[in-house]
Amino acid sequence: MSEAVISAFNWVPDFAKGLVRDLRIRWACEEIGKSYTTHLLNAREPRDEEYRKWQPFGQVPAFEENGLRLFESGAILLYLGDEDERLLPGDAEARWAATSWLIAGLNSIEPLAQRAVTYDVFHADKDWSKDARASIDELIRSRLAGLSEALDDKEWLAGSFSVADIVMVTVLRILRHCDLLDEYPNLAAYKARGEARPAFQRALAAQLADFEDQPTTPA
Amino acid sequence: MSEAVISAFNWVPDFAKGLVRDLRIRWACEEIGKSYTTHLLNAREPRDEEYRKWQPFGQVPAFEENGLRLFESGAILLYLGDEDERLLPGDAEARWAATSWLIAGLNSIEPLAQRAVTYDVFHADKDWSKDARASIDELIRSRLAGLSEALDDKEWLAGSFSVADIVMVTVLRILRHCDLLDEYPNLAAYKARGEARPAFQRALAAQLADFEDQPTTPA
Numbered sequence: 001m002s003e004a005v006i007s008a009f010n011w012v013p014d015f016a017k018g019l020v021r022d023l024r025i026r027w028a029c030e031e032i033g034k035s036y037t038t039h040l041l042n043a044r045e046p047r048d049e050e051y052r053k054w055q056p057f058g059q060v061p062a063f064e065e066n067g068l069r070l071f072e073s074g075a076i077l078l079y080l081g082d083e084d085e086r087l088l089p090g091d092a093e094a095r096w097a098a099t100s101w102l103i104a105g106l107n108s109i110e111p112l113a114q115r116a117v118t119y120d121v122f123h124a125d126k127d128w129s130k131d132a133r134a135s136i137d138e139l140i141r142s143r144l145a146g147l148s149e150a151l152d153d154k155e156w157l158a159g160s161f162s163v164a165d166i167v168m169v170t171v172l173r174i175l176r177h178c179d180l181l182d183e184y185p186n187l188a189a190y191k192a193r194g195e196a197r198p199a200f201q202r203a204l205a206a207q208l209a210d211f212e213d214q215p216t217t218p219a
Numbered sequence: 220m221s222e223a224v225i226s227a228f229n230w231v232p233d234f235a236k237g238l239v240r241d242l243r244i245r246w247a248c249e250e251i252g253k254s255y256t257t258h259l260l261n262a263r264e265p266r267d268e269e270y271r272k273w274q275p276f277g278q279v280p281a282f283e284e285n286g287l288r289l290f291e292s293g294a295i296l297l298y299l300g301d302e303d304e305r306l307l308p309g310d311a312e313a314r315w316a317a318t319s320w321l322i323a324g325l326n327s328i329e330p331l332a333q334r335a336v337t338y339d340v341f342h343a344d345k346d347w348s349k350d351a352r353a354s355i356d357e358l359i360r361s362r363l364a365g366l367s368e369a370l371d372d373k374e375w376l377a378g379s380f381s382v383a384d385i386v387m388v389t390v391l392r393i394l395r396h397c398d399l400l401d402e403y404p405n406l407a408a409y410k411a412r413g414e415a416r417p418a419f420q421r422a423l424a425a426q427l428a429d430f431e432d433q434p435t436t437p438a
Contacts, residue, residue, distance in 0.1 A: 056369035057327055057362055070315050072322035078297070079315055096289050096298055103291035106322065108276055111330035123354060128347035135342060143276055150275035 004029065004036040007055065007062040009043040010210055015121055019174060021073040022061035023207050024166050028077055030199035031161075032084045040210060074106045077163040087163050094159040101157040101164035105171045109147065112140040113174040121177050140180070148184040155193065169194030223248065223255040226274065226281040228262040229429055234340055238393060240292040241280035242426050243385050247296055249418035250380075251303045259429060293325045296382040306382050313378040320376040320383035324390045328366065331359040332393040340396050359399070367403040374412065388413030 006029075008022035022038075029036050039062075041047060047058035055062040055071045062069065063076040070076050078099070081088025089095050119133035147168075151157060157164045172191045175181055181188045194200060225248075227241035241257075248255050258281075260266060266277035274281040274290045281288065282295040289295045297318070300307025308314050338352035366387075370376060376383045391410040394400055400407045413419060 052365065052368070056323070057365040059327065068311060068315060071319045072326060074322040074326060075315065075319040078318055078322075092287060096287060096294065099297055100290045100294040103293040103297075103325065104275070106326045107291060107293060107329065108278065110326065111333070114330070115334070118354075126350065126354075128350035131345065131347040132351045135337075135345075146271070146276040149271070 002064075002066055004034060004063065004065040005039050006036050007039040007041060007051070007060045008207065008210055009060055010040040012043050012211065015117075015177070017208060017211060018204055019170075019176075020060060020207065021170070023203055024073045024170050025061045025063060025076050025080070026203035026206050027166050027170075027200050028080045028087055028163060030202045031166075031197075032080070032086050034080070038210060074102060074167065077102065077166060081163045086161075087166075089158075089160060089162065094162075098158035098162040098164040102162075102167045104147075105164065105167035109143055109168070110171045110174070112136055112143060113171055116140060116180070117174055117177055141183075144180065144184055144187065148187050151186055151190055153186065156190075161197075165194055169200075221283075221285055223253060223282065223284040224258050225255050226258040226260060226270070226279045227426065227429055228279055229259040231262050231430065234336075234396070236427060236430055237423055238389075238395075239279060239426065240389070242422055243292045243389050244280050244282060244295050244299070245422035245425050246385050246389075246419050247299045247306055247382060249421045250385075250416075251299070251305050253299070257429060293321060293386065296321065296385060300382045305380075306385075308377075308379060308381065313381075317377035317381040317383040321381075321386050323366075324383065324386035328362055328387070329390045329393070331355055331362060332390055335359060335399070336393055336396055360402075363399065363403055363406060367406050370405055370409055372405065375409075380416075384413055388419075 006022050006025045008026075009020055012020055026036070028034075041051065041060065047055070051062075052058055054064070054069055059071075061073055061076060062071045063079070064070075068079075070079055078088070081098075088098055115136055116133065119129045119136075123129040123132075156162065157168060169191050172181060172187060173195075181191065195204075225241050225244045227245075228239055231239055245255070247253075260270065260279065266274070270281075271277055273283070273288055278290075280292055280295060281290045282298070283289075287298075289298055297307070300317075307317055334355055335352065338348045338355075342348040342351075375381065376387060388410050391400060391406060392414075400410065414423075
């Protein structure tokens with residue numbers, strides 16, 4: 001057994017700190033007490049060819065354990081869940097509900113949350129960004145309303161805590177720059193419940209520490 | 220064993236015909252000779268509460284088999300792959316490579332392809348859409364270049380044909396309104412290779428037939 005390796009950045013712009021997706025894998029590892037080391041990359045420099053063989057788009061996280069290499073946070077979480085029922089229940093109904101919600105987070109909610117932050121923050125100074133943002137307003141609210149209704153008063157999305165919640169809580173965190181979540185009190189409480197888990201806190205501290213260790217030279 | 224059920228639409232606007240994501244599940248079923256029936260919905264009417272309990276956002280596809288309900292095309296494909304090695308190899312290395320690529324298709328490429336078609340087609344008449352489209356041009360090209368380099372001269376993304384290819388081929392089809400794919404000849408050939416499979420052809424014909432069966436009343 002070789003120790004797990006997670007790729008991450010040693011520098012990102014301030015608005016991305018605490019949001020980079022290696023957080024999801026650190027969180028999952030903390031939930032099950034799996035130790036890992038990090039393979040740190042400089043976000044300001046192009047990734048080399050060797051890393052692109054591991055992660056074809058040069059993104060983080062990528063993951064390696066016992067010679068097995070994976071990329072994409074969703075795939076790595078499914079792999080970790082396959083190994084440990086604390087992350088993905090063995091019971092078929094709960095397992096496939098959690099898988100459905102994990103994919104929903106990645107494909108039906110994250111792309112819209114990402115567009116919101118792109119328009120609101122990244123392109124805030126462009127004259128087209130307000131119209132572009134307005135064009136997704138109805139859709140993003142309809143997705144959050146659907147999520148809110150499905151979550152209802154449940155603690156987690158698919159029975160016990162699972163990788164689906166790791167995805168969805170970190171996806172909802174992308175909206176921290178705006179007050180959209182205030183309109184869905186059960187979603188705000190759900191996000192806070194995820195963030196209050198000791199494993200999340202340790203994962204977040206570890207991600208931020210990897211930024212702190214680096215000299216803060218300008219981009 | 221109850222027959223599998225896939226939800227789909229009986230009407231969509233012309234630009235969406237052949238792209239709606241139930242195609243992915245029909246394709247997977249055709250690859251392994253699994254029979255299914257469809258639960259057809261009218262895309263012009265709001266989905267009722269009963270359907271929203273099955274698919275929380277009112278989207279298609281949702282899936283049911285033997286009392287097990289799933290939603291999100293990616294999750295349904297993983298479920299079908301779990302049942303049949305022709306869709307997801309049992310060997311760990313190939314299995315997790317395919318899972319990584321399936322998620323990459325859904326989370327790193329589809330959201331950008333979807334934005335391209337949204338700006339280019341859906342909002343083509345808006346004065347902000349050209350700038351919004353230009354803002355993703357570099358990123359979408361970089362992702363396609365990464366995919367093209369990783370695919371290289373391979374037939375499929377992760378060894379033998381898998382659910383990763385069902386996702387990626389259908390994601391690349393989203394770009395049919397523009398000529399972006401012409402710049403990556405191996406991706407264009409890969410997409411054509413997927414579309415040439417008899418199972419894809421049967422799945423596409425079945426989706427289109429479900430539109431044909433309906434009266435073409437105006438929206």
